[in-house]
Amino acid sequence: MSASDSEILSIVPQLAATHAAAPALRRLTDAQKAALLHRLAEVLLAHTAVIQAENQKDLERMPQSDPKWDRLLLTEKRIENLAQSVRDVAQLADPTNQILLERTLPNGLHLKKIAVPMGVVGVIYESRPNVTIDVTALCLRSGNAVVLRGGSDAWHTNQYLVGLVHQVLEEHQVPVEVITLLPTDRELMKELLTATRYVDIIIPRGSEQLIQFVRQHSLVPTIETGAGVVHTYVQEEADLEKACDIVINARVSRPSVCNSLDGLLVDQGIASAFLPMLCQDFEKWNVEIYADPAAYYVLEKTGYPQLYHAQEEDFGKEWLDYKITIKVVPGLDEALEHIRTYSSRHSEAIVSENPDVCRRFLEEVDAAAVYANASTRFTDGAEFGLGAEIGISTQKLHARGPFALEKLVTEKWIIEGTGQVRW
Amino acid sequence: MSASDSEILSIVPQLAATHAAAPALRRLTDAQKAALLHRLAEVLLAHTAVIQAENQKDLERMPQSDPKWDRLLLTEKRIENLAQSVRDVAQLADPTNQILLERTLPNGLHLKKIAVPMGVVGVIYESRPNVTIDVTALCLRSGNAVVLRGGSDAWHTNQYLVGLVHQVLEEHQVPVEVITLLPTDRELMKELLTATRYVDIIIPRGSEQLIQFVRQHSLVPTIETGAGVVHTYVQEEADLEKACDIVINARVSRPSVCNSLDGLLVDQGIASAFLPMLCQDFEKWNVEIYADPAAYYVLEKTGYPQLYHAQEEDFGKEWLDYKITIKVVPGLDEALEHIRTYSSRHSEAIVSENPDVCRRFLEEVDAAAVYANASTRFTDGAEFGLGAEIGISTQKLHARGPFALEKLVTEKWIIEGTGQVRW
Incomplete structure (x- = not known):
């Protein structure tokens, strides 16, 4: 029946x-x-x-x-x-x-x-x-x-x-x-x-x-057990190699899952050094980039093939695909503000070698899981050593x-x- | 303004x-x-x-x-x-x-x-x-x-x-x-x-x-932080003096609050001994009694002035007043079944000197607070030593x-x- x-x-x-x-x-x-x-x-x-x-x-x-x-x-x-x-x-x-x-x-x-x-x-x-x-x-x-x-x-x-x-x-x-x-x-x-x-x-x-x-x-x-609009913020004191590995992994290792990366924030002081490095790897995975004007300016010069102007609705989007939004920010305060506005409070990360900056990010970001110098892909019951899970809760009551x-x-x-x- | x-x-x-x-x-x-x-x-x-x-x-x-x-x-x-x-x-x-x-x-x-x-x-x-x-x-x-x-x-x-x-x-x-x-x-x-x-x-x-x-x-x-439809079950091995004190206190000490008693269950083996004792005290407080047929039969003989036949809708009612429903039950299983059907899962109590019976009641009743040999009026943050409270949660998530x-x-x-x- x-x-x-x-x-x-x-x-x-x-x-x-x-x-x-x-x-x-x-x-x-x-x-x-x-x-x-x-x-x-x-x-x-x-x-x-x-x-x-x-x-x-x-x-x-x-x-x-x-x-x-x-x-x-x-x-x-x-x-x-x-x-x-x-x-x-x-x-x-x-x-x-x-x-x-x-x-x-x-x-x-x-x-x-x-x-x-x-x-x-x-x-x-x-x-x-x-x-x-x-x-x-x-x-x-x-x-x-x-x-x-x-x-x-x-x-x-x-x-x-x-x-x-x-x-x-x-x-x-x-x-x-x-x-x-x-x-x-x-x-x-x-x-x-x-x-x-x-x-x-x-x-x-x-x-x-x-x-x-x-x-x-x-x-x-x-x-x-909701949607993950997930960010990673590459701060100007980041180790750029490490940042590249983390960002690539968080976006492409399993694009359809909720802990994968949707929006990248990059400090303006390192944007012109970091973005060209990053896009060499993104190109191998055919990642579509939706860039704000400052990021677009840098990336356009690299001749990146799948580069688009980000629209307002692209921020706060859960892509679940080989797509990413990139925004250049003046510094930590603006990164925190952007995350407060667009995050679904699932998983958020910073990459920085400055422990004070990391500490402030870890303390102030309001999300279920907040990372310093690691891929957001680890948000998972088994990875955290809790065994099987029923889902990832994005609300604040109970779990x-x-x-x-x-x-x-x-x-x-x-x-x-x-x-x-x-x- | x-x-x-x-x-x-x-x-x-x-x-x-x-x-x-x-x-x-x-x-x-x-x-x-x-x-x-x-x-x-x-x-x-x-x-x-x-x-x-x-x-x-x-x-x-x-x-x-x-x-x-x-x-x-x-x-x-x-x-x-x-x-x-x-x-x-x-x-x-x-x-x-x-x-x-x-x-x-x-x-x-x-x-x-x-x-x-x-x-x-x-x-x-x-x-x-x-x-x-x-x-x-x-x-x-x-x-x-x-x-x-x-x-x-x-x-x-x-x-x-x-x-x-x-x-x-x-x-x-x-x-x-x-x-x-x-x-x-x-x-x-x-x-x-x-x-x-x-x-x-x-x-x-x-x-x-x-x-x-x-x-x-x-x-x-x-x-x-919801309603309390609260029961007390006086089991046949109860100390009847103690049961009287507990039931009276739970009903009349502050009738308008959520942890006060609404429905009394009495084992049939002690109903004719216990209910006449109890109603002497209830009469002093002008408590209206809504009785099932068996309880009505016993109470009628005492000449209790404010005695009514309980209607189906009286079970499961939060009285918030000097009113109570009384039902005679054959034993523990029927008491548990009645509570499962009508309780709002706030506070429930048993009065019995038999520790095995108490243990089964404490284990099987599904409520925020379950009592043996005490008044349900203690369900309160300050009484439990937790300090001030925002309310009594009757749901199962978080609190x-x-x-x-x-x-x-x-x-x-x-x-x-x-x-x-x-x-």
Whole structure:
């Protein structure tokens, strides 16, 4: 059954069932949760051929020329990696049941603040079916139930993968409703976004359009894993070789990801030395340069082939491509001001050998990750040593930067008394 | 000028100015922030008479019979208390600049996660002008700029109080835009709720209606400091004297607050012993009882004067008054199920001398604060030893339960390298 063939009129019963089943996960021990995930990895590997057959049904519905085709594809190697990532999550420390604070108050009340699972996590995502398993693993590890709203493109694959998860849950006497795959009808999404009684948090993963839609319609608290409009500022005391390596890496190593570089700021004192160096490398990667008048003046003389005048709307653009905006600035203050105006507060970097200048930049820039003398491409849960992540949060509540396992918890105050009252 | 007389067409310039001024607060040291607050307390006391005169202008616009009149009133004693609360906040530990994590990665990158101010905090509140100073003190202490949207009822008082704050900021060479009082027009509130570029977090304080409005219109992340539908479950192994004290205290000690008791659950094995004891005390306080059939049957025999049949909508109601719902349950499982269905997840309590039963209740109930053998009235930042609070959060992101100074921060990752790139 494809989701769009379904005659489901409401997903509220499914959401209520997941909410009602969630406490069963809270009762599992750390060892039980780890065992369950190791078993899931085994089951995934054992069913590689069937997963591929189901995946084929989805692939057949999409022209191979579609850029989403490759994201949808599950090869044998990719299924192996998926199983390995489940095992990796099994080995991460359980973030729940930690005591965050404990004290006895003067009136004798014993007070504890502990980390507990969120409850029910909703994840809305697009064509990549690996998200189904990655999210399931992170949520089971942290004792959270999940409602998954994947893309209709991946329906057969997702349905089969969730079936395998259910098989493992049953083996461990856990109600299968703790992991629920929702139908993909757009109308039903609004039910999910307003189900404040059953869903504790919603995480949209995908295009800016999807995130906008969720932001506008959700009454459930959301974590935005949003766009990255990322800058690197090459200050006049930079080591120019180092600056070149950092800028090239940040722009071209993986242009389609959120931590890649969009806007370069260069101090005017070094622009005529630095930009010609840089553009030798950019030319090899066919990078389109959108330059402000001062940068344009310098670059034009080098005969750079793909040079354009930057328009106002090019600043603050997330390119996700072999394209970059370049602006020459008088110094640190103007760089900070430009970043404050155009940054999406994801990742920002300075290149400079002056430690005082670096310190001011690191302190004053308001972003999830701020770098001195390194590529912004490192903003990533695994790179930071946090393990797998659900996304990069660009908001300031709860989690900022890589949203990893350790943040899939909330707090709970437990107060034990002997009859205390407060008049 | 009253806000409603104003001809302000947009508050966006004010929001942008506050956002631009916010970094100045980040540069203040712990000692400077404390000194600024101590000076504010002095200035408030020195201007007691003028504050009262301005307050009088607001009071004159409201009939003294209005229940909001008393909340609006600032007496000499209340101004003293306000100054004292500012001094108390000055003495709390600065929550910013703490290093939450620090490590050197194998590639040599030095990684730190630090606590930093949120940036710009928006607070929307109603008639109590003390909120203006309480919020200002908490935000200045934690290095946050604030946009205040108070009630039109308190306009003169708020405007004068913010003027005093500005005087102190000027003395300390801090731009006054860091504390901005917004006009109160309803239309302009939508600008505040959608100003994602300038405002980092919005906290609504007030009626359920206000909170609903904010939840539906805000694109800025919000912290809900919401309603408390609070239960206490008297289990059959309870000490009935203790249970009586706890239930009476939780219902009548301050009926209008969110941590007061709304729904009582009583095990059927003790209902006929416990309810007649309890209603002797309730009668002294003229408490209206809305009973389910089993509780009604027991209470009717006592001749309780204000006894009504509970309707379905009475469960899950926040009474905020001398009223209570009572239901008899067969045991723990049904109590947990009832709480899962009707609780707003604020504060929940059990009374029982059986430690295993208490443990299961404390573990399984999903609420910000869960009690064994104590009154739910203790859910409060000051009672928990956290100092002043901005409200009680009933959501699971970022802060849960008392939202105190320690939570007015976000995280920032700082990464220092020597030219590292990631291919």
